[in-house]
Amino acid sequence: MRRAEAHERGHPGVGPPDEPSDDDVIRASLAEPERFAPLFDRHAVPVHRYLARRVGPPADDLLAETFLVAFRRRASYTSDVGVRPWLFGIATNLVRRHVRTEERRYRALARLAAGESTPSVIEDAIDRLDAGALRRDLALALASLHRRDRDVLLLTAWADLSYEQIATVLDIPIGTVRSRLHRARRLTRLALALEEPT
Amino acid sequence: MNEINLLRTHGPDAPEASTETLRLARDRLAAEFTAAPARRTVPPLRRRTLLVAAGAAVVAGAGVGLAVRPLDRPVEPLTLVAATIPEFPLTLRSRPATLSPPRYSYAPGQFLAVYLSRSATDDVYLSVWDSRPARIAKTSRPVAVAGRPAEIYEEPNPGGPRRLAMSWERRPGQWVSLTGHGMFADDAALLRLAEHVVDEPQQVPLRVRLAPRGWRVDMFKDDTILTLRGDSPDETLTVQVVPHRDPDLLRNVMGAREERRVTVGGREAHLIRADKIWFLQTEVPGGAVVNLQLPLRLSVDQVVAIAEQISVTPRRP
Structure with missing residues (x-):
């Protein structure tokens, strides 16, 4: 197992033997705050990517805020969810203050995708048009979703969180996770004109 | 391909974080470390976890300390002296x-x-x-x-x-x-x-007036946790004020091996011998309950002597 994967799982004791696990790092940081720093090095890049895909440039500030919030709340961290999902949960809660920015971004991306230039080779042009239309429709679908449904959908798609992890980090019942995800997926399929799974 | 996979492959994307972005965010976090004690009170429900975590840190430190200590060098006994708590x-x-x-x-x-x-x-x-x-x-x-x-x-x-x-x-x-x-x-x-x-x-409310010679206050937090340290990583004394007595220390203290009853200032107290530490829970004058953690290098008498010199000033309204 690669180092990053080991930490992604977030289970105590999982990871290279010469490095403390994420849970060990959090425990040690309660007495020695600077011991928290390795968590930033391990998780900042994927957390930033998740934020940037959602809100664009404000992700730079939100990345710092995510880790500041995590650091301040580290005493209430519980090891059953794992550090990376916990960080994605914090990041998701911070994104809520930027809902309009996020939706504006998706609409702008949809306009960009719709206006992509067509290349000269016919087959390639068709492929690109398809891809551009797909990007446009996806962006518009995301913009049209309810914020809470979008959180669950993107924690699934971009953060790879399970139902249980999403329920924990968003502090909602697992049944709610299922229903929100079901609704978000159905609306996205409708926007993409995909057939319902049988 | 379903919509989840389409979102991954064709959904809105963004450039990776720049080195400068990461550096700035890391600097902001590092600046917060020095202000760490500014946290509000740790919620009572989390205190035991925190305590056990502190114990784990002590245990981890002890492992490192023992690993680097030459095996043929005898461990000198610790002498207790008056401790100075900053005001x-x-x-x-x-x-x-x-x-x-x-x-x-x-x-x-x-x-x-x-x-x-x-x-x-x-x-x-x-x-x-x-x-x-x-x-x-x-x-x-x-x-x-x-x-x-x-x-x-x-x-x-x-x-x-x-x-x-x-x-x-x-x-x-x-x-x-x-x-x-x-x-x-x-x-x-x-x-x-x-x-x-x-x-x-x-004066800070949580104080201990006796400690091994050379150990200094390393930190205290929110009138609730007080830590003194010696020169090596395993030399740590931690006192924590807890909301109430734990009726099952043997089960809840990490690495607990055995429990014995001792008397601290005329009151019955519980002393746990864990893998690497002594863990003592006692009530101090005024009614506060405290947990004391010390390395096994100290004798039971020394642990009790230190516990008798812990005081918690009741909080003013």
Whole structure:
């Protein structure tokens, strides 16, 4: 197992033997705050990517805020969810203050995708048009979703969180996770004109 | 391909974080480390976890310490001497009625008094530093406190009320910062508070008057946890005030091996021998319950002697 994967799982004791696990790092940081720093090095890049895909440039500030919030709340961290999902949960809660920015971004991306230039080779042009239309429709679908449904959908798609992890980090019942995800997926399929799974 | 996979492959994307972005974010986080004691009280339900975590840190440290100690070098017995607990050097001569009495936290180089508000949104922090405090804000505006140059800057407080801080060098080698939240996050309010900062040393409520020779206060947090350290990583004394007695220490203390009853100041107390530490839970005069953790190098008599010198001053209303 690669180092990053080991930490992604977030289970105590999982990871290279010469490095403390994420849970060990959090425990040690309660007495020695600077011991928290390795968590930033391990998780900042994927957390930033998740934020940037959602809100664009404000992700730079939100990345710092995510880790500041995590650091301040580290005493209430519980090891059953794992550090990376916990960080994605914090990041998701911070994104809520930027809902309009996020939706504006998706609409702008949809306009960009719709206006992509067509290349000269016919087959390639068709492929690109398809891809551009797909990007446009996806962006518009995301913009049209309810914020809470979008959180669950993107924690699934971009953060790879399970139902249980999403329920924990968003502090909602697992049944709610299922229903929100079901609704978000159905609306996205409708926007993409995909057939319902049988 | 379903919509989840399509979102992954064709959904909105963004460039990777630049080195500069990562560096700035990391710097902001590092600046927060020095202000760590500014946290509000740890919720009671989490205290046992925190305690066990502190124990784990001690255990981990002990492992490192033993690993580097030459095996043929005998471990010298520890001698107990009077311990010195730092006093907070300042006070707010006139405390606003909306603020509770201060709770103290300490780390080498920084001493913090937290005045919690009854509204939970208008807290005030008074910090004393040995050197100029690091600040997160990129910009500040100059003001004057008692004729000395000071600066006011806004600090980010995600999810919380507005936070404004003011710092100045009160005298050579003594930097003071006042941080106001909510109604105190205002230039005029901070300047008014600064007028009431006077030299008046304050005893911290959680104290221990006996410790192994050479061990110094490493930190205390929120009048609840006090840690002294010696020279090696396994030399740690931790006292923690807990809400109530734990009826099953043998099960809840990490690495517990055996439990015995001892007497501390005439009261029955419970002493656990764990893998690497002594863990003692006792009631101190005034009724507070404390947990004491010490390395196994100390004898049972020494553990009890230290426990008898722990005091917790009841919090003023």
